[in-house]
Amino acid sequence: MSLSTSPTILIVAAGRGLGHALAEQFHLQGWHVIGTVRPGSGHTKLHDLAANGGVEIETLDIGEPEQIAALRRRLDGRELDAVFVNAGITTEDQNVTIGEVTNDDFTSVMLTNALNPMRVIEALQDLVSPTGLLGVMSSGQGSITNNELGQREIYRASKSALNQLMRGYAARQPEPKRTLLLTAPGWIRTDLGGPDAPLAIEDSIPRLVTVMLDQLGTPGLRFLDYRGEVVPW
């Protein structure tokens, strides 16, 4: 049962930053948006967007497997055209090295950026149309080829791990018909990106959404930036 005749995208982590901007853009493009916020988030920018209709709000902390299962149950019978997992974190000290990082900090970034997005994809994939899109927010920092300057070691490693896990997922699809995307939005001024980033959200996300829409209907996995350029693994 679909609540809407518009195509539907589920965006995980849409309360602020790039996720909220993605929800706004898909909404502007006429899509029905289901956006998630973490339980107990209170009023977010997604709630403002939802006030105009065409946007539903769900709750999910991707670090809680029972919440992923509960969301899957709540969405039972829905037909989605796309699922995009945007959630991500970095270490508090972004430049902590692998020699200095604590087990807790390393584990937390790896779980949030690599394992848990894939858990969401695995749990929700069957709701997505056979020719739909499954995507995860990666980062140019996840490119091993492009890592010549170092820095942000833990974050980089987590996004490289995410990319590898998505490649494993893609490789085991028997008849790949869906679009699988890892996206690199550029370095953007958000809470995570910080104030020194060269791009504003508006410089990247409308273009990234165009890239995602252009990719719909082309099966297989790609790692693309917000200009539609292939990012080397």
Ligand SMILES: NC(=O)c1ccc[n+]([C@@H]2O[C@H](COP(=O)([O-])OP(=O)(O)OC[C@H]3O[C@@H](n4cnc5c(N)ncnc54)[C@H](OP(=O)(O)O)[C@@H]3O)[C@@H](O)[C@H]2O)c1
């Ligand atoms: N900004 C950049 O320059 C940049 C560049 C490349 C890639 N990215 C990636 O883009 C994505 C969004 O980043 P952003 O810049 O918009 O950062 P942000 O403003 O810090 O937003 C992070 C988002 O992730 C959510 N999140 C974190 N942990 C979560 C969890 N366990 N369960 C559910 N949601 C969780 C946050 O929800 P709460 O509001 O509940 O905390 C928030 O919606 C991340 O994956 C990031 O790695 C960002």
